[in-house]
Amino acid sequence: MAQIIFENVTKIYPNNVKVIENLNLHFEDKEFIVLLGPSGCGKSTILRMIAGLESITSGKLFIGQKIVNDVAPKDRDIAMVFQSYALYPHMSVYKNMAFSLMIKKMPKEEIDKKVKNVAKILELTPFLDRKPNALSGGQRQRVALGRAMVRNPSVFLLDEPLSNLDAKLRTSMRKQISLLHKQLQTTFVYVTHDQTEAMTMADRIVVIKQGQIQQFDKPQVLYDKPANIFVAGFVGSPAMNFIEGELVCKDGKFWCVNENLTIDLTKIKCADKLPNLKDKKIIFGIRPEDISLSAADQKDGETFKASVLIAERTGAEVYLHLVVSNCEINSRVGSNADVKFGDKIYVKFDISKAHLFDSATGKAI
Amino acid sequence: MNEKKKDLAFFVGMALLSIICLAPIAIVLINSFKGQFFISSSPFSLPDAKTFAGLSNYLGGVGKIGFWKAFGYSCFITVFSVCAIVLLTSMTAWMITRVKSKLSKGLYYAFVFSMIVPFQMVMFTMSKIANMLNIDNPIGIILIYVGFGSGLSIFLFSGFIKSIPVDIEEAAMIDGCSPIRIFFSVIFPILKPISITVAILNTMWIWNDYLLPNLVIGSNYRTIPIAIQYLQGGYGSRDMGALMAMLILAIIPVIILYLVCQKYIIKGVMSGAVKG
Ligand SMILES: Nc1ncnc2c1ncn2[C@@H]1O[C@H](COP(=O)(O)OP(=O)(O)OP(=O)(O)O)[C@@H](O)[C@H]1O
Ligand SMILES: [Mg+2]
Numbered sequence: 001m002a003q004i005i006f007e008n009v010t011k012i013y014p015n016n017v018k019v020i021e022n023l024n025l026h027f028e029d030k031e032f033i034v035l036l037g038p039s040g041c042g043k044s045t046i047l048r049m050i051a052g053l054e055s056i057t058s059g060k061l062f063i064g065q066k067i068v069n070d071v072a073p074k075d076r077d078i079a080m081v082f083q084s085y086a087l088y089p090h091m092s093v094y095k096n097m098a099f100s101l102m103i104k105k106m107p108k109e110e111i112d113k114k115v116k117n118v119a120k121i122l123e124l125t126p127f128l129d130r131k132p133n134a135l136s137g138g139q140r141q142r143v144a145l146g147r148a149m150v151r152n153p154s155v156f157l158l159d160e161p162l163s164n165l166d167a168k169l170r171t172s173m174r175k176q177i178s179l180l181h182k183q184l185q186t187t188f189v190y191v192t193h194d195q196t197e198a199m200t201m202a203d204r205i206v207v208i209k210q211g212q213i214q215q216f217d218k219p220q221v222l223y224d225k226p227a228n229i230f231v232a233g234f235v236g237s238p239a240m241n242f243i244e245g246e247l248v249c250k251d252g253k254f255w256c257v258n259e260n261l262t263i264d265l266t267k268i269k270c271a272d273k274l275p276n277l278k279d280k281k282i283i284f285g286i287r288p289e290d291i292s293l294s295a296a297d298q299k300d301g302e303t304f305k306a307s308v309l310i311a312e313r314t315g316a317e318v319y320l321h322l323v324v325s326n327c328e329i330n331s332r333v334g335s336n337a338d339v340k341f342g343d344k345i346y347v348k349f350d351i352s353k354a355h356l357f358d359s360a361t362g363k364a365i
Numbered sequence: 366m367n368e369k370k371k372d373l374a375f376f377v378g379m380a381l382l383s384i385i386c387l388a389p390i391a392i393v394l395i396n397s398f399k400g401q402f403f404i405s406s407s408p409f410s411l412p413d414a415k416t417f418a419g420l421s422n423y424l425g426g427v428g429k430i431g432f433w434k435a436f437g438y439s440c441f442i443t444v445f446s447v448c449a450i451v452l453l454t455s456m457t458a459w460m461i462t463r464v465k466s467k468l469s470k471g472l473y474y475a476f477v478f479s480m481i482v483p484f485q486m487v488m489f490t491m492s493k494i495a496n497m498l499n500i501d502n503p504i505g506i507i508l509i510y511v512g513f514g515s516g517l518s519i520f521l522f523s524g525f526i527k528s529i530p531v532d533i534e535e536a537a538m539i540d541g542c543s544p545i546r547i548f549f550s551v552i553f554p555i556l557k558p559i560s561i562t563v564a565i566l567n568t569m570w571i572w573n574d575y576l577l578p579n580l581v582i583g584s585n586y587r588t589i590p591i592a593i594q595y596l597q598g599g600y601g602s603r604d605m606g607a608l609m610a611m612l613i614l615a616i617i618p619v620i621i622l623y624l625v626c627q628k629y630i631i632k633g634v635m636s637g638a639v640k641g
Binding site: 053073086350 | 465538539555
């Protein structure tokens with residue numbers, strides 16, 4: 001049983017650097033939580049507070065049922081995987097993993113059994129006698145994971161564990177960590193600035209910007225209903241397109257209007273809220289995959305003329321960088337699309353999947 | 366072609382330099398095997414049938430100066446001073462580097478500053494105080510050596526510890542180590558290469574030191590350099606042969622230590638602990 005609760009937690013570093021202010025979070029037992037945010041937003045700080053490596057300036061932190069503000073790291077029943085791996089360079093892989101158990105004075109045979117078992121799961125058996133400097137990045141990564149696993153902690157903390165690996169290894173380690181979570185049945189808190197990692201692994205994601213929680217929800221909810229323009233832009237790749245404009249009521253319909261474009265908002269999900277917002281500055285957001293190619297201009301306020309800046313082929317899809325009357329827009333279409341640089345084409349916005357944000361507050365409408 | 370010429374010039378230059386450096390030692394070694402009257406008459410020639418004195422200089426010298434007793438004092442003082450310096454200064458350096466406070470910063474600068482204070486400036490007050498505190502004996506002098514050795518040692522250790530990622534210590538903390546345990550199980554083993562460097566530097570200095578033991582423990586407990594000094598002057602003629610022989614004996618332990626430890630001074634012991 002290891003839920004984690006932050007209650008009005010504030011963290012101020014020396015020299016009055018306020019990084020986290022009034023943080024309230026509740027992670028359930030056995031959840032896979034991802035802390036997602038840009039560099040310097042305070043993700044590591046939150047994780048290190050859970051680990052007990054960073055003191056809490058004010059507020060309460062619970063692990064399980066207990067307040068742990070003043071509990072030493074070793075007594076919190078946690079394990080942590082560092083971004084730098086932080087292996088003990090003078091110890092073999094075996095000793096690296098066995099070290100914490102040796103400190104607990106566990107019997108030798110039991111340690112041996114546990115370490116060998118974990119080594120088997122992580123496919124580290126052939127390397128048990130090697131020192132960390134004779135391992136590849138991926139192997140070191142697995143040793144760091146193994147060192148945490150042997151302890152059977154009730155909370156697993158991971159600080160950007162995959163950021164030093166190449167793309168292919170990262171994908172396979174992602175899978176391995178997800179599987180690990182299923183097997184171990186413990187609470188995982190995982191820090192990353194990579195939204196793909198967050199989306200693929202998390203049960204729930206905390207999106208953080210400058211120490212403030214932007215949204216805390218399931219990945220799909222973050223994607224479908226971003227709470228504000230920051231989350232909308234951060235989650236999803238390629239990122240959502242934003243078009244600034246004004247909400248105008250004309251001919252009994254609502255439109256998003258700027259000097260270049262006039263977008264018909266009739267089909268938008270939040271249409272019922274629009275009457276109260278007349279003449280307000282808004283931001284229209286649409287994801288690249290909700291922009292499709294169209295044969296001709298249907299003059300319906302959803303189809304627009306565009307010229308192709310770049311067409312990036314990934315094999316399965318084509319990423320189009322378009323200019324739609326002075327706005328740069330990204331679109332993502334099937335690989336059968338026959339477009340190239342300089343082409344003049346028509347694109348259709350799927351308005352029913354578009355988002356609207358209040359320009360002043362950035363909040364979703 | 367040009368590269369090769371450069372290499373050759375470099376090689377010749379270095380060879381000349383090393384000859385200049387090694388010549389005095391070679392001369393001492395050569396002369397330690399000559400009869401003592403031939404040393405002053407033909408100091409640079411190799412020993413031949415007439416001048417070769419076998420080991421008589423060595424055997425005579427060992428007896429004359431009470432070599433083994435001096436060797437014992439030298440060993441005792443050097444070994445314990447060096448062990449104490451390595452242990453105490455590595456701990457101090459760890460604390461100074463990891464604890465960020467005005468006190469630790471002040472301590473660091475105090476230690477570094479102590480390196481530039483010339484020994485001659487403090488030697489008389491220091492020996493007077495040592496006398497007053499009754500530490501003018503082989504055990505007390507270890508304390509004084511720890512004091513004089515700590516400046517450079519802490520400077521070297523601190524530099525090395527700064528390059529050890531704090532993550533490793535934090536990982537050990539989570540793994541359940543107390544600070545003492547972190548030091549001995551994690552930090553101290555990582556410090557091995559720099560510890561050996563510090564040990565060698567201090568050994569050479571303490572083993573060869575003449576002035577400090579002369580001032581503090583004087584003639585009661587003769588270390589090797591002091592004992593050798595008694596071959597010079599003193600009563601009647603000086604025995605140059607024995608002197609040379611004893612000088613050779615005195616440097617042998619340091620050379621052995623250096624050769625044994627050399628292979629432990631490996632760069633890159635840290636690599637592999639953290640990301641490339
Ligand atoms: N010891 C410290 N003293 C003062 N400020 C600090 C300290 N540690 C971190 N900070 C500041 O706190 C902020 C958050 O740091 P943190 O390490 O939590 O960021 P992060 O989200 O993990 O970023 P990254 O993705 O780059 O690792 C940063 O602006 C950083 O400069
Ligand atoms: Mg970080």
